[in-house]
Amino acid sequence: xxxxxxxxxxxxxxxxxxxxxxxxSAALGKMLRLDGSSYVVIGVLPEGEPWLNAADVFLPLVYxxxxxxxxxxxAVVGRLNPGTTLAAAQAELSxxxxxxxxxxxxxxGMGILVSPSAAWGARPAVRxxxxxxxxxxALLLLIACVNIANLLLAKATARSRELRIREALGASRSRIVxxxxxxxxxxxxxxxxxxxxxxxxxxxxxxxxxxxxxxxxSEVHLNGWVLxxALLLxxxxxxxxxxxxxxxxxxxxxxxxxxxDDRAQTASRGQSRLRAALVIAEVALAMILLVGAGLLxxxxxxxxxxxxxxxxxxxxxxxxxxxxxxxxxxxxxxxRGLLERVRALRGVRAAGVVNSKPIVGWDPGMEFGASDSxxxxxxxxxxxxxxxxxxxxxxxxxxSLLKGRDFSDDDFRYREVRHVIISxxxxxxxxxxxxxxxxxxxxxxxxxxxLAEVIGVVANTRDHGLDADPTRIVYIPxxxxxxSPVQLIVHSSYSPSRLASALRAILAxxxxxxxxxxxxxxxxxxxxxxxxxxxxTVLLSTFALLALLLTLSGIYAVxxxxxARRTQxxxxxxxxxxxxxxxxALVFRQGMRPVFAGIAVGIAGSLGLTHLLSSLLFxxxxxxxxxxFCVTLLIVVAALLACLLPARRALRVxxxxxxxxx
Numbered sequence: 001x002x003x004x005x006x007x008x009x010x011x012x013x014x015x016x017x018x019x020x021x022x023x024x025s026a027a028l029g030k031m032l033r034l035d036g037s038s039y040v041v042i043g044v045l046p047e048g049e050p051w052l053n054a055a056d057v058f059l060p061l062v063y064x065x066x067x068x069x070x071x072x073x074x075a076v077v078g079r080l081n082p083g084t085t086l087a088a089a090q091a092e093l094s095x096x097x098x099x100x101x102x103x104x105x106x107x108x109g110m111g112i113l114v115s116p117s118a119a120w121g122a123r124p125a126v127r128x129x130x131x132x133x134x135x136x137x138a139l140l141l142l143i144a145c146v147n148i149a150n151l152l153l154a155k156a157t158a159r160s161r162e163l164r165i166r167e168a169l170g171a172s173r174s175r176i177v178x179x180x181x182x183x184x185x186x187x188x189x190x191x192x193x194x195x196x197x198x199x200x201x202x203x204x205x206x207x208x209x210x211x212x213x214x215x216x217x218s219e220v221h222l223n224g225w226v227l228x229x230a231l232l233l234x235x236x237x238x239x240x241x242x243x244x245x246x247x248x249x250x251x252x253x254x255x256x257x258x259x260x261d262d263r264a265q266t267a268s269r270g271q272s273r274l275r276a277a278l279v280i281a282e283v284a285l286a287m288i289l290l291v292g293a294g295l296l297x298x299x300x301x302x303x304x305x306x307x308x309x310x311x312x313x314x315x316x317x318x319x320x321x322x323x324x325x326x327x328x329x330x331x332x333x334x335x336r337g338l339l340e341r342v343r344a345l346r347g348v349r350a351a352g353v354v355n356s357k358p359i360v361g362w363d364p365g366m367e368f369g370a371s372d373s374x375x376x377x378x379x380x381x382x383x384x385x386x387x388x389x390x391x392x393x394x395x396x397x398x399x400s401l402l403k404g405r406d407f408s409d410d411d412f413r414y415r416e417v418r419h420v421i422i423s424x425x426x427x428x429x430x431x432x433x434x435x436x437x438x439x440x441x442x443x444x445x446x447x448x449x450x451l452a453e454v455i456g457v458v459a460n461t462r463d464h465g466l467d468a469d470p471t472r473i474v475y476i477p478x479x480x481x482x483x484s485p486v487q488l489i490v491h492s493s494y495s496p497s498r499l500a501s502a503l504r505a506i507l508a509x510x511x512x513x514x515x516x517x518x519x520x521x522x523x524x525x526x527x528x529x530x531x532x533x534x535x536x537t538v539l540l541s542t543f544a545l546l547a548l549l550l551t552l553s554g555i556y557a558v559x560x561x562x563x564a565r566r567t568q569x570x571x572x573x574x575x576x577x578x579x580x581x582x583x584x585a586l587v588f589r590q591g592m593r594p595v596f597a598g599i600a601v602g603i604a605g606s607l608g609l610t611h612l613l614s615s616l617l618f619x620x621x622x623x624x625x626x627x628x629f630c631v632t633l634l635i636v637v638a639a640l641l642a643c644l645l646p647a648r649r650a651l652r653v654x655x656x657x658x659x660x661x662x
Contacts, residue, residue: 009060010039014047016056032057035323051077077117090114128615129536135612136289136543143285143547145237147554148187150278185238192234196222206535275558279594280601282554286547287602287635292613293544294627296537299617303530306619309461309470310358311398312522314492316499317357319485319518320507332412332479334511335486339390341506348492352393353478357487358463358522359529367445368474370430384426385463385471386443388478394421394458396489403427404437404456411455412477418443421456421475429472443474452476465529467618485517496521536616548638556642559591584647591643592636599632 010032012021021027032039034057045052080089093112118127166176200222320338322331335353342351356362368384391407393399402424411419417440427436436454443450452474460470478486490499500519507514527534573583610622620627 008037008039009042010034011043011045011058012041013045013052013056013058017044034059035325037325051075086114086116126532128612129532132292132612132616133536133539133543136292136540139285139289140543140547140550141233141237143282143550144191146278146282146285147550147557148184148237150275150282150554151557181238185235188234188238192230196227196230199226276594279555279558280598282551283595283598283635283639284602284605286544286551287599287631288605288609289540289544289547290631290634291602291606291610291627293537293541294631295610295613295617295620295622295624296533296540298624298627299620300530300533300537302619303466303533306462306466308466308526309399309459310522311491312526315396315398315522316490316492316494316496317518317520317522317525318488318490318500318503318516320353320488320503321485321515321517323514328479331486334507334514335390335478337510338488338503338506339392341510342488342490342503343392345492345494345502347494348490350392350395350491351489352396353390353486353488354393355388355478355486358397358461358525359465360525363464366443366474368426369442369445370439382429382472384474386474386476389475390478393475393489396491398491399461400459402457402459403435404454406456407475407477412479414479416451418450418452418476419455420452420477421458422454423471423473423475424457424460425470425472426474427454427457443476466526467533489522533616548635551635552638552642555591555595555639556645559587559643559646587647588640588643591646592639595635595639599635603628603632 012027017023017027021030027041027044030041032041039057039059045058078089080086090113093114097112203220203222206220320335322334326334339351339353342348356364363385364387365383365385368382389407391409391412394401394406401421404421407419407421420441420443422436422441430436430441431439436457439454441452441454443452458475461473462468463471463473488503492499494502496519500516503516503519507516573586606628607623614622
């Protein structure tokens, strides 16, 4: 359907329908004005898939038989027939591509690459990060189960006489086991209910943050499947944490238990070893989580301080939405007028335009080669991004000019051999050890072989993300190409809101009806680009801190129980002349021995599992000694604090009372 015709129609995205039409069904059939043409709204698309969330309004694609076959301006989304594999689809499309290359000379050497939609919806790093978070949750659940098992084991020891009486009165061992398991299940169900409340609150916070590069985040919510999994985990946790104490509580000598009172009940050597083993497991699991969180935190710190190649301080970016009906001359006229007026504003140091946002924007690319180098004749043709830029773009972005000169007004006139500026990465690839100024190169190699002359070299920038390698970029003079929106970069002392008002006023005087949108600082743009890394770091750090708290509470509870059960022994030791230092050494030795064993096991486990994090780390070795040292020191200090209160309680034991009880 051609714009302007009576039958021109559009589909709305779910977000646009919700924000502009308040999710009203009355939106269907309404007229929508776009670029001076009217369209009829015929439907609303569902949320979910990335290609459905990529735009606000969808127009029918118009096919033109006279289109340039060397252009790549559309992405194809398809659905495989049932039973068709990805490999079979790739083979079939490769056969079609070979047939097209025989029919069309421009298609020679071109191919079709098939990839699953999941690769588009979630980058590999995002998927790996989610798996790591799932593993962290599993470890945290194990720590909680071990902690509860240790507490239940201590409680079972204290209730040994009661349980033996039940058994003497005719209760079977299976019934006693069921009694302990039911108590464990009640604890698990109560914790699950509280956890679901926290999960709902946490999801609200995460969705409100609108974290960039985390796909389908708006669809994440608590549903029946989540509740079913939570209940299943509650039952499994109850069994895992209560089974060992239940079995331990059902065994033992009835006569011996009945002869002792509750205060005299002490744990057997086997039970003491079991509790120590559980503490070792807690510490080891917490160590693994803390090491992972430490590595991600250090990696995120590296990302924030990495050399970007451009500056973000006091820089604002805005989208200028030029209508698609504009030709190159009109687009160039509007852009030049806008830049002149913006640069005349007091407080503006530099301003320029580019066809794509840094880091998060559209990334057009091309094959290239040097016209005077053997590299241009090789079969492996390198790939580079390209950017249309205006005068003033490099100062506005804070990109350093290293060799040659910047664009002048004369470069923005049509010429057979274009003048271009290249990044250092391209200069080092095509002309290593040489001065590239004055050399010639092919742009869109194999798709037109446009000849260009290098007039300048600028510093590398990380335009594919701060965690990516420096980007190979060719900067081409912007002569009104109608790729919309045009991104305006302004280096000034203006706030985003004040600059947005000034831009709208300027555009209204130059070209009424051209909108300004997405006004934000480059600092915010960079921060949003790190959304998935920040989410991984925050969540894993939160899980690690919770694991540490659970582990410390387990150490404290076990040691407090041990001190309470050894009150008479400690009193006798004091009566026989034991010093306070000796009592402290006794308590700390009992508490720290399993901690050091857990640290050793945790270090071994961390070394075995941190390779899973290697793909999520930036400039950090998975075996990072400072991270391991800091985590070890943190656990030791925290464990000593957990031992301190039971140790002080042991020092307050009155030997006279202990001997009288004895």
